[in-house]
Amino acid sequence: MSGKHIRKKKNLPLIEVRRYLEPGPLVLVSSAWKGTRNIMTMNWHTMMEFTPALFGCVISSANHSFELVRRSGECVINLPTTALTEAVVGIGNTTGAEIDKFKEFGLTPEKASKVSAPLIRECYANFECRLYDRSLVGKYNFFIWEVVKAHVAVSPKHPQTLHYMGEGAFMVSGKIISRRKQFRPGMM
């Protein structure tokens, strides 16, 4: 379907993961546990460290995915572009307790390299994650993940991403500007 533009991916050095997650896009979390799999939308996330590439996020215990990620200790963070907007809205408004979201929204599960959770082929990038620290899961549903493998589309150079604002509204990413020449080494 709409992910037809994503033809080929390459490995991304883990130090560059922040390039795609730091701007704050909506992401899709895919997970698997004992023969079941699921996808959820997620917006409450942050980078936490460059090396290892740590990434923190809130996955509410009200979500069907919560037990899948908690029990498996794994997930894949997938970066959809605006080509997948309708699937994203559908995924965010249904529950994996009732449907298989891969089938329902025409998405293709692909085998990951280092985790059992599936990649979503139609997404621009896929970050395979292993649970690194669960100390805040009980209190805040906050998971700290280590990104152990990153796949990113060869083109386009800059994906058009969705950024959720609540109330059914999304900001679509706009132009890229560089101020690189004004940056001091080590401050980038």
Next chain:
Amino acid sequence: MSGKHIRKKKNLPLIEVRRYLEPGPLVLVSSAWKGTRNIMTMNWHTMMEFTPALFGCVISSANHSFELVRRSGECVINLPTTALTEAVVGIGNTTGAEIDKFKEFGLTPEKASKVSAPLIRECYANFECRLYDRSLVGKYNFFIWEVVKAHVAVSPKHPQTLHYMGEGAFMVSGKIISRRKQFRPGMM
């Protein structure tokens, strides 16, 4: 200077704070401690709860602001628009150990309502924060804040925000799209 467009602000209900922070913009953290004050750029942050309005962020101990926010247990999260791009780049490439960034970049400190840290008048929104949980500060420099007061500009309705990508590059926020009619109640 460039913040001249921000004329008037109103109080924002705390439940709506996520509208501005969830899309992942670069923010400016202002802080004060024992007669010193500072501003830093910050991109590693996430919403963590609606009520109370919890917000988590990484402030590296390498930053001059680290001790100010850690000791005072307070800060203000300020949302700059693209009108402040040059100031943002300047703030990110200097240290408060050497200069007063308010003076250096022509920004106006304003008295906050509930914390001692100053608001930055020229920013589109200001979120006054009190330290809520310091349990991950030692291990990850990760601070969990409660937003206790929020101020937001009356206009424009949608600020044009900066989203940092690393390497001196920024994504500028683009158009807003709504899919509200496709959302189920409670899923927004």
